[in-house]
Amino acid sequence: MAGIADILYVRFRVPDLETEQRFLDDFGMATYLHEGRLFARGTDANPYIYSAEEGEAAFLGLGFEALSEADLERIAAIDGVAIEDIDAPGGGRMARLKDPDGVPVDVVFGIEKPEPLSLPKRQPLNFGDRRLRLGDRVAFDGPAQCVKRLGHCVINVTDFRTSEAWYKDRFGLLTSDEVYMGSEEQVLGAFMRCNRGERYVDHHTLFLVGSGQPEFNHAAFEVADWDTLMLGHDTLRKGGYEHRWGVGKHLLGSQVFDYWKGPHGFTLEHFTDGDLFNEASGSHKAPFEQLLGSHWGPEGSP
Structure with missing residues (x-):
């Protein structure tokens, strides 16, 4: 049973919208204020991938x-939730559910898509066995970094199996990697992807971690390529923001990653070059050590 196409946005409340906007600008999003709320988009065709209102x-x-x-109507009917008009840029309709820990989860459809933003011109890479950039110099046109889209969200949950069943029953998510501690029976959580049949999608759209304490872990935003990620790293470092983890390449999902904490304590990630799976890719089990390990770069966690 498939139900969702992708993750679209994350929502926050922050005490200072101006400070948050400055961070998001430095992080590589295009920000704007709308009716007292802060919105941010990437270069892909979505009106926003992040929103914030003012408060604690x-x-x-x-x-x-x-x-x-x-699919929107079917999902709303499972919990008997009304479908309402969206009061945000792009309009559309939504059903606002609550997961087992009370986290609001919106399911939306019919948002009016804006035109994609122009990406900076990029030259091809020269590999050891494939020389693709001939007679040209590397140049970086446009902004120092450029977020494309929201790729995934990681949430800590009270009970993993309860939350896993809730999200899978409604959205048809598939497990890519299930993470265990010690023995395979001691499951900590799982990386889950959208089910788009033969179409390839991100290794994970949602990662649920059974920490016993429900809370936001981080949200990850895709950038165009390795150079863009490193330009973003340099911009954020010079801006004095708190670096959390990276730069490295994950074992699970293979993304090149770079984690930063924003001014109000929320961790956001830049990533590029992640694995793409489809319905036939199956699922795997991985020990906890692989969650914190990397192909290269520092071990740790965000």
Whole structure:
């Protein structure tokens, strides 16, 4: 059963919108204020991938895009939730659910898509066995960094199996990697992806971690390539922001990663070059050590 196409946005409350906007600008998003709320988009065709309202710092939830209006109606009916108009740029309709820990989870459809933003011109890479950039110099046109889209969200949950069943029953998510501690029976959590049939999707759209304490862990935003990620790293370092983890390449999902803590305590990640799976890719089990390990770069966690 498929139900969602992708993750669309994360929502927060922060005490200082101006400070948060400055961080998001430095992080590589295009920000704007709308009716007292802060919105930020990437270069892909979505009006926002992040939103914040003013108040005491808190994670307010996340949003997924339904594959069809029928999927939106089916998902809303599971919990008997009304479908309402969205009061945000792009309009559309949504059902606001609450997961087992009370986290608001929006399912949306019909948002009006803006035109994609122009990406900086990039030259091809020269590999040891494939020389693709001939007679040209490397140049970086446009912004120092450029977020494309929201790729995934990681949430700590009270009970992993309860939350896993809730998200899978409604959204048809597939497990890519299940992470265990000690023995395979001691499951900590799982990386889960959208089910788009033969179409390839990100290794994970949602990662649930059974920590026993529900809270926001981090949200990850895709950038165009390795150079863009490193330009972003340099910009954020010079801006004096708190670096959390990276730069490295994950064992699970293979993303090149770089984690930063924003001014109100929420961790955001830049990533590029992640694995792409489809329905036939199956699922795997991995020990906890692989979660914190990397192909290269520092071990640790965000």
